[in-house]
Amino acid sequence: MKRPTIADIARLAGVSKGAVSYALNGQPGVSESTRRRVLAIAEEIGWNPNGAARALSGAPSHTVGMVLHRPARILGVEPFFMELISGVEAELSARSYALTLQVVADQPAEIAVYRRWWGERRVDGVLVCDLRVDDPRIPVLSELTLPTVVVGMLGESAELVSVWSDDAAAVVEAVEYLSALGHRHIARVGGLPELRHTAARTAAFEEVCRRLEVAPALTISTDYTGEDGARATRRLLSSPRRPTAILYDNDVMAVAGLAVAHEMGFSVPADVSLVAWDDSVLCQLVHPPLTALSRDIPAYGGHAARQLLDVITGLPASSVQDETAHLIPRGSTAAPPSATGRGA
Amino acid sequence: MKRPTIADIARLAGVSKGAVSYALNGQPGVSESTRRRVLAIAEEIGWNPNGAARALSGAPSHTVGMVLHRPARILGVEPFFMELISGVEAELSARSYALTLQVVADQPAEIAVYRRWWGERRVDGVLVCDLRVDDPRIPVLSELTLPTVVVGMLGESAELVSVWSDDAAAVVEAVEYLSALGHRHIARVGGLPELRHTAARTAAFEEVCRRLEVAPALTISTDYTGEDGARATRRLLSSPRRPTAILYDNDVMAVAGLAVAHEMGFSVPADVSLVAWDDSVLCQLVHPPLTALSRDIPAYGGHAARQLLDVITGLPASSVQDETAHLIPRGSTAAPPSATGRGA
DNA sequence: CTGAAAGCGCTTACAG
DNA sequence: CTGAAAGCGCTTACAG
Numbered sequence: 001m002k003r004p005t006i007a008d009i010a011r012l013a014g015v016s017k018g019a020v021s022y023a024l025n026g027q028p029g030v031s032e033s034t035r036r037r038v039l040a041i042a043e044e045i046g047w048n049p050n051g052a053a054r055a056l057s058g059a060p061s062h063t064v065g066m067v068l069h070r071p072a073r074i075l076g077v078e079p080f081f082m083e084l085i086s087g088v089e090a091e092l093s094a095r096s097y098a099l100t101l102q103v104v105a106d107q108p109a110e111i112a113v114y115r116r117w118w119g120e121r122r123v124d125g126v127l128v129c130d131l132r133v134d135d136p137r138i139p140v141l142s143e144l145t146l147p148t149v150v151v152g153m154l155g156e157s158a159e160l161v162s163v164w165s166d167d168a169a170a171v172v173e174a175v176e177y178l179s180a181l182g183h184r185h186i187a188r189v190g191g192l193p194e195l196r197h198t199a200a201r202t203a204a205f206e207e208v209c210r211r212l213e214v215a216p217a218l219t220i221s222t223d224y225t226g227e228d229g230a231r232a233t234r235r236l237l238s239s240p241r242r243p244t245a246i247l248y249d250n251d252v253m254a255v256a257g258l259a260v261a262h263e264m265g266f267s268v269p270a271d272v273s274l275v276a277w278d279d280s281v282l283c284q285l286v287h288p289p290l291t292a293l294s295r296d297i298p299a300y301g302g303h304a305a306r307q308l309l310d311v312i313t314g315l316p317a318s319s320v321q322d323e324t325a326h327l328i329p330r331g332s333t334a335a336p337p338s339a340t341g342r343g344a
Numbered sequence: 345m346k347r348p349t350i351a352d353i354a355r356l357a358g359v360s361k362g363a364v365s366y367a368l369n370g371q372p373g374v375s376e377s378t379r380r381r382v383l384a385i386a387e388e389i390g391w392n393p394n395g396a397a398r399a400l401s402g403a404p405s406h407t408v409g410m411v412l413h414r415p416a417r418i419l420g421v422e423p424f425f426m427e428l429i430s431g432v433e434a435e436l437s438a439r440s441y442a443l444t445l446q447v448v449a450d451q452p453a454e455i456a457v458y459r460r461w462w463g464e465r466r467v468d469g470v471l472v473c474d475l476r477v478d479d480p481r482i483p484v485l486s487e488l489t490l491p492t493v494v495v496g497m498l499g500e501s502a503e504l505v506s507v508w509s510d511d512a513a514a515v516v517e518a519v520e521y522l523s524a525l526g527h528r529h530i531a532r533v534g535g536l537p538e539l540r541h542t543a544a545r546t547a548a549f550e551e552v553c554r555r556l557e558v559a560p561a562l563t564i565s566t567d568y569t570g571e572d573g574a575r576a577t578r579r580l581l582s583s584p585r586r587p588t589a590i591l592y593d594n595d596v597m598a599v600a601g602l603a604v605a606h607e608m609g610f611s612v613p614a615d616v617s618l619v620a621w622d623d624s625v626l627c628q629l630v631h632p633p634l635t636a637l638s639r640d641i642p643a644y645g646g647h648a649a650r651q652l653l654d655v656i657t658g659l660p661a662s663s664v665q666d667e668t669a670h671l672i673p674r675g676s677t678a679a680p681p682s683a684t685g686r687g688a
Numbered sequence: 689c690t691g692a693a694a695g696c697g698c699t700t701a702c703a704g
Numbered sequence: 705c706t707g708a709a710a711g712c713g714c715t716t717a718c719a720g
């Protein structure tokens with residue numbers, strides 16, 4: 001099957017290729033009747049624009065790129081990314097943009113992908129996740145002047161636009177809630193420490209613990225997997241200064257931590273309270289259902305996509321703060337066991 | 345920043361653009377010394393191939409497309425798709441292919457995407473999931489002669505290549521196992537009935553139940569969400585002829601079903617046995633851990649990607665049968681309660 | 689309002 | 705082994 005081109009349409013309509021191009025793109029320069037005839041013929045012979053030819057003439061690709069660098073085994077399990085992606089997709093597809101995803105093994109590979117996409121004009125812009133402290137991607141993206149929106153906290157680098165959520169405030173809400181219940185030993189099972197939002201959460205956690213005289217503000221670092229979350233929980237629950245409450249940096253680890261607590265013979269929330277970050281159905285399916293810091297992740301992705309489209313189309317865009325995660329108390333949190341109970 | 349082109353390289357190297365092209369692509373037609381010089385200059389000035397120009401000259405896009413049509417809320421929660429995609433990605437990125445994903449609302453939209461991709465030469469081939477009985481996508485893809493690999497059972501349509509798994513055999517294994525434990529009332533919470541693999545599972549389920557004199561072979565249809573799974577479980581467990589075992593078509597519904605059973609005061613597995621299909625960490629995190637039909641989904645995706653690359657590059661490729669899901673018995677299955685127990 | 693033409697950055701026969 | 709040239713399918717000034 002030979003693909004029809006605008007030359008075919010031009011011949012059939014008896015006009016020039018240029019006129020066909022104007023008609024097809026809704027540009028001025030052709031009469032209404034010509035435009036209608038051209039569109040009808042295009043429809044009839046099943047014409048589709050050749051994206052390569054358009055791109056070569058400088059037209060946008062109508063594609064947004066996203067490079068994911070977390071290990072594939074996380075992507076398959078953690079609902080966060082798929083929810084984020086589905087939100088991004090919803091916004092993009094409503095504006096007829098496509099999303100190109102690429103999973104990479106490390107950060108140099110990620111940077112190489114941006115350079116290649118830029119060189120190939122494959123994408124009109126990119127969405128960048130999981131910013132690190134001193135992130136090497138930022139200068140590269142600035143240098144390439146590739147339209148970029150950062151999903152998450154950007155910090156000082158004011159040259160890029162970001163959509164972010166106040167993780168510090170959410171940490172404070174969770175710890176204040178646990179403290180109000182009477183907890184004095186709160187531990188945290190944190191995410192990858194080199195990520196900016198992890199650093200922000202850790203700092204906020206330490207500060208609020210200090211302020212409320214909750215001690216020690218122990219954070220164990222993990223890679224977000226259920227395995228790591230289980231390991232950290234096992235370590236915390238078998239330590240001499242066993243915490244009475246644990247705050248997890250994602251839902252998968254919190255669910256795994258719940259299983260570990262049960263397996264070690266602890267009752268939740270009687271012996272230990274658990275709080276998850278991000279509230280997928282996972283949290284509601286387990287027993288007891290998990291108290292969680294909840295936020296609308298698809299909406300978050302949608303907002304990021306909208307910002308990026310604004311940047312791409314040259315509209316004024318500046319960083320926006322998205323909804324702060326809010327605590328949804330469920331069955332996994334309660335007052336700590338009395339001081340006469342077992343343990344420390 | 346102006347993007348360098350092969351014209352720049354040609355000027356710097358003092359050769360023609362054609363020679364540069366041959367050198368860059370490892371084609372014969374240039375001396376070894378010229379090739380080295382050209383490559384060094386390209387590297388030095390940071391040249392990247394312009395994909396649009398290559399595509400316009402008929403070169404492949406080195407991109408594979410995948411259209412997902414399930415509702416976004418499923419994608420975010422069901423591990424199956426992300427695991428499949430990560431397996432596809434792993435295989436593609438090892439061969440320097442990218443994956444373009446597009447989420448659509450319905451099947452006409454999906455077909456429109458294929459036509460557009462084909463017209464725009466955006467992808468070299470596509471991976472098609474969730475085949476339906478009498479699937480309208482098949483004739484369109486054949487007509488477009490767009491390289492296609494079907495993930496899942498293809499049935500009679502022999503004109504396309506597929507990678508499939510014998511779901512019928514897996515159903516039989518699960519039911520035989522439950523029957524051997526003594527179950528005589530087994531129900532199934534099935535997926536979307538219009539999908540081919542659902543139909544195959546349903547047919548196999550009915551046949552094996554008939555053969556083993558297990559009755560009735562009731563299948564409740566769902567949309568794969570936890571909500572639907574919970575609803576179906578509630579209905580089954582409150583029916584006068586309450587089943588002693590339930591087989592779910594995915595893991596999310598099985599986990600939701602477990603929560604419902606607990607909430608209704610049933611003990612698992614003492615009162616009712618549950619079996620999940622697909623064995624993500626979810627199944628191991630809940631209490632009791634779920635007996636599951638397990639298979640290596642990333643590998644499945646990887647095989648599909650490899651088949652597609654073979655089709656694209658013109659290598660001989662034919663449908664291959666992938667691993668059959670195998671039963672992993674865990675704590676959610678046991679002998680049924682004795683006839684004197686409560687219920688039917 | 690319309691036509692003829694250049695140009696985007698490559699690839700690939702075709703001559704030398 | 706190398707150079708000059710056509711062509712891929714569009715877009716977009718530039719003349720009419």
